Amino acid sequence: xxxxxxxxxKQYIFYEDELNDDFMKNNHLERPVLNEDYKYIREGKxxxxxxxxLYYGIALPILSFVCFIRGIKVVNRKNLKKEKNxxxxxxxxxxxxxxxxxxxxxxxxxxxxxIIGYSDASTIPFIQPIIRSLGYIPIPNNIxxxxxxxxxxxxxxxxxxxxxxYPEAHVWPYYTKIRPFKSTSFHYPAKLMAxxxxxxxxxxxxxxxxxxxxxxxxxxxxxxxxxxxxxxKEFLRNECYNQMVKMAGSFKQxxxxxxxxxxxxx
Numbered sequence: 667x668x669x670x671x672x673x674x675x676k677q678y679i680f681y682e683d684e685l686n687d688d689f690m691k692n693n694h695l696e697r698p699v700l701n702e703d704y705k706y707i708r709e710g711k712x713x714x715x716x717x718x719x720l721y722y723g724i725a726l727p728i729l730s731f732v733c734f735i736r737g738i739k740v741v742n743r744k745n746l747k748k749e750k751n752x753x754x755x756x757x758x759x760x761x762x763x764x765x766x767x768x769x770x771x772x773x774x775x776x777x778x779x780x781i782i783g784y785s786d787a788s789t790i791p792f793i794q795p796i797i798r799s800l801g802y803i804p805i806p807n808n809i810x811x812x813x814x815x816x817x818x819x820x821x822x823x824x825x826x827x828x829x830x831x832y833p834e835a836h837v838w839p840y841y842t843k844i845r846p847f848k849s850t851s852f853h854y855p856a857k858l859m860a861x862x863x864x865x866x867x868x869x870x871x872x873x874x875x876x877x878x879x880x881x882x883x884x885x886x887x888x889x890x891x892x893x894x895x896x897x898x899k900e901f902l903r904n905e906c907y908n909q910m911v912k913m914a915g916s917f918k919q920x921x922x923x924x925x926x927x928x929x930x931x932x
Contacts, residue, residue: 678923679839679924681838686836687838689837704811717799725800726775729770754862755830755855756779756865757865757910759834759841759845761840765867777826779828780801783804839922840921841923853895864910868917869922
């Protein structure tokens with residue numbers, strides 16, 4: 667069965683596994699094994715200067731303007747002020763290829779946002795040094811890099827920068843619900859006792875029948891001192907998931923793509 671079809675200008679996507687099905691057009695890209703000398707932390711005066719110039723001088727103004735032109739609306743932005751002087755983990759639903767840039771340039775505008783993602787972004791020629799400067803943190807598929815990966819996350823959180831994580835892992839274009847996700851990605855805030863901020867990208871009807879984004883900011887969730895790290899992982903995951911489900915269902919969204927579950931045997 668085809669996974670994506672179009673009938674009378676309406677798109678339908680058929681899925682089997684909410685945790686693992688991937689409908690991105692670029693999912694053919696390989697996820698290369700990163701070199702063991704890959705530098706996760708932006709350090710050194712020249713590197714920091716180039717990174718800050720690219721982020722604040724070029725990327726942020728351009729992307730913010732693009733978000734404004736696209737008519738993106740941010741709801742409850744005032745919630746961000748509660749932890750503006752502390753590094754937090756932002757968790758969102760993954761429903762378009764630009765959502766990470768929307769958060770980085772139009773939501774958490776008061777401080778830098780680093781993005782955790784797969785290493786396939788580094789397969790694009792000349793893009794690796796740019797995305798590194800913009801705060802992209804590729805998930806290591808080399809066990810020797812896991813320590814550097816973890817150290818980088820701790821470094822940025824301790825330096826009062828945010829870290830953006832998509833626990834659903836795969837992009838489902840314009841999906842209006844929240845897919846189930848595991849507690850694995852909540853290991854870091856549980857370990858560092860750092861706040862978690864759920865956000866939810868939703869879709870309304872725009873002009874010319876184009877999707878218009880409304881990004882809703884949730885309430886901060888804090889690890890509990892009386893819980894173990896493992897217990898905090900589950901606690902943070904459950905609280906974050908419940909908030910995201912509530913935000914996604916807070917109003918009637920427009921389904922630009924209809925998702926239909928099928929039996930795995932078919």
